[in-house]
Amino acid sequence: MKNIHITLTDFRNESRVLKEIASLESFSIFESYIVIALSSGDLPFEERISSRSVVRRINLISRILPKNGPFQVIKFFEFMLKCIFMVKKEQAQVINIHTIALLPFAWLIKKIFKVKLVYDTHELETEKNGLCGLRKRISKWTEAKFIGSCDLVIVVSELIADWYADTYKIERPLVVKNAPRLRHQDKKDLFREALPILPEQKILLYQGGLTKGRGIHLILDAFKVREENDVVAVFMGYGDLACEVQQTAKNHSNVFYFPAVAPSIVLDYTASADIGISLIENTCLSYYYCLPNKLFEYAMAGLPVIVSDMKEMADTVQRAGFGMVLSEYSNKAINAAVDSLAFCDLGSFSCHAYQFAQANAWERQEKVMLEGYHRMLTR
Known part of the structure; x- marks a missing residue:
């Protein structure tokens, strides 16, 4: 089986996702892992994480367009279209998304390719800092509409898990705290x-x-x-x-x-x-x-x-x-x-x-x- 993680970042310092993939790989849950991310001028288009894990950064033709609202939508649709082609090519069985913006497309991918869908939220997505007005209303509608289609929901704290379970009447999400690996850390200077x-x-x-x-x-x-x-x-x-x-x-x-x-x-x-x-x-x-x-x-x-x-x-x-x-x-x-x-x-x-x-x-x-x-x- 293959596992694909889709993120709307350039995947630069994503410690949580790296830990998750390393753990899944250590216990041979999947045969291989791909992270689909956005391209960045100072990062390679393909970067190997381990023998079975790779980051593939998508170069957007529409990146030359301005950064205001309508053009951002064009960039987003281009990114998702390329993600769909990559999922089809790789024949992945499980898709992980790490932001609410990807939920509708992830739902579509699930329906088309019959994959399992993991919604791994890094915060309380519809109640985050700076989200307000129309964007907040759209986010709330999106999450309410599609979260029930997810096969697994992962959150980072107990109170956030309670909120998701109470708000959407779903099975209580899995709480996976964002902690480092155990080590004895000597003092440094x-x-x-x-x-x-x-x-x-x-x-x-x-x-x-x-x-x-x-x-x-x-x-x-x-x-x-x-x-x-x-x-x-x-x-x-x-x-x-x-x-x-x-x-x-x-x-x-x-x-x-x-x-x-x-x-x-x-x-x-x-x-x-x-x-x-x-x-x-x-x-x-x-x-x-x-x-x-x-x-x-x-x-x-x-x-x-x-x-x-x-x-x-x-x-x-x-x-x-x-x-x-x-x-x-x-x-x-x-x-x-x-x-x-x-x-x-x-x-x-x-x-x-x-x-x-x-x-x-x-x-x-x-x-x-x-x-x-x-x-x-x-x-």
């Missing part, structure tokens, strides 16, 4: 080796997407008014706010920017910090119910964390006892939390963090995922 950070300065790390709604401005504003340079903030990632972080770093000696690194080495950099932070803002239900991968990465590196009061993330940190939950997001409150963690004995926090990481490592998530695939394939 990569940030101090690359950046002018003093040995006595503690490092507060934000890693992940540098986009709105992630608390980037909250952290930047708090560090702009810190009077002491005993703690520095390092932002590691990419996104629309990267330039703003870089500009702040030029003007404030306690803020640093570091570009995103490959998933295979990200934990080495995580382990080069002292504290992790995730101030997700309550801008949408998807964020309120989120359980971000950075939380598991911080924990695997033994970092205590400062998190915002988003329901599942806050409950998780409080139950596991490896950090602080902020209910107020003023500069004063953020800096007080930073000081509270930076200058206390972090041993127990670090121990609890790693215990949480062990209990939720990818090896645990992998078992849940594989059981779901076995049930789907034997129906």
Whole structure:
């Protein structure tokens, strides 16, 4: 059997999909795996992941068209038409999609080629940040119309699974948390080796997407008014706010920017910090119910964390006892939390963090995922 994953990205740092394919491959669920992605000027059209897995990036003729609405629709239809031809050529038996926009076409592929359909959502798709108006109404209609046709639905947190089951009256989706593989992560010092950070300065790390709604401005504003340079903030990632972080770093000696690194080495950099932070803002239900991968990465590196009061993330940190939950997001409150963690004995926090990481490592998530695939394939 063949398994095809379709994504509307250029497949650059897709750690979750890579882990899923590696697990499926390790247990020989399928004979081969193809990821269909969008082409990018700096990435090859075909890239081998392993002996049985390959990424194929589709070059769109319509890419030369402008980026506004109607032309984007033309590009989307060209992409999906080429996906349909590729599914036919490869004779795949299971199709995975990773975004709601692909649901109608995936349904069509399922009907035409009699394949199994896996809807692997990376967040609460119809309630995500920035989705509003007509686009939100179309998304809600699309998901309600087609989710019942999926053979397996996978989500990233318990509250999101409850929401899908309650909203659409479907079988409760499989919860596969976005955690790294279990490892003993030794402390590193990569940030101090690359950046002018003093040995006595503690490092507060934000890693992940540098986009709105992630608390980037909250952290930047708090560090702009810190009077002491005993703690520095390092932002590691990419996104629309990267330039703003870089500009702040030029003007404030306690803020640093570091570009995103490959998933295979990200934990080495995580382990080069002292504290992790995730101030997700309550801008949408998807964020309120989120359980971000950075939380598991911080924990695997033994970092205590400062998190915002988003329901599942806050409950998780409080139950596991490896950090602080902020209910107020003023500069004063953020800096007080930073000081509270930076200058206390972090041993127990670090121990609890790693215990949480062990209990939720990818090896645990992998078992849940594989059981779901076995049930789907034997129906």
